[in-house]
Amino acid sequence: METKNFCQSCGMPMGAKDELFGTELDGNKSVDYCKYCYENGSFTRDVTAEEMIEICIPHVVAAEPELTSEEARKLMKEVLPGLKRWKKD
Ligand SMILES: [Zn+2]
Numbered sequence: 001m002e003t004k005n006f007c008q009s010c011g012m013p014m015g016a017k018d019e020l021f022g023t024e025l026d027g028n029k030s031v032d033y034c035k036y037c038y039e040n041g042s043f044t045r046d047v048t049a050e051e052m053i054e055i056c057i058p059h060v061v062a063a064e065p066e067l068t069s070e071e072a073r074k075l076m077k078e079v080l081p082g083l084k085r086w087k088k089d
Pocket of ligand 1: 010
């Protein structure tokens, strides 16, 4: 089964290679979080889901130029609550 690795904090696609993966305290790669969100076993930014969305919007628009900021925000609001970091169970 093919699995796509999306960062479970910001939703960024991390690809099949591990170069964008975050790092655990023991130096292993994190399969859940990207290197921008997660470094040495902890999150790089202590933010709320809402703040994360605002941080991510410019990057989403840069990656998907056909989206407006408003569309990117709407997309993030749909995606983020389902990610491991933000999921409330
Ligand atoms: Zn991330």
